[in-house]
Amino acid sequence: MNSYQIIKRPLRTEKSVADGESTNSYHFEVDLRANKIQIKEAVEKFFNVKVNVVRTLIRKGKQRRVRFKLGRTKDWKKAIVTLKEGSTIDLGY
Numbered sequence: 001m002n003s004y005q006i007i008k009r010p011l012r013t014e015k016s017v018a019d020g021e022s023t024n025s026y027h028f029e030v031d032l033r034a035n036k037i038q039i040k041e042a043v044e045k046f047f048n049v050k051v052n053v054v055r056t057l058i059r060k061g062k063q064r065r066v067r068f069k070l071g072r073t074k075d076w077k078k079a080i081v082t083l084k085e086g087s088t089i090d091l092g093y
Helices: 014-022 036-047
Strands: 007-010 025-030 051-059 063-066 069-072 076-083
Touching (some): 007 036, 014 025, 025 036, 036 076
Antiparallel strands (some): 007 025, 025 076, 051 076, 063 069
């Protein structure tokens, strides 16, 4: 899997912004098939930073109703990337 397919988008939520300021960690939506080593290499390549720890979790999709039928949103993977001291990522928020 190529590095451009691993990181889909940064997540901008209240929790992710607070984590960025307090613990120097950033949240990303990543490909379901990516492992922690691939995520670490992709972040280091794109943002020119040193990664300390990568934590991942899989968010299950929710059940939604579309007209008279039940549907389901897709499952997705979230990565919380903690950077080493002195490294920051400017995501614009």
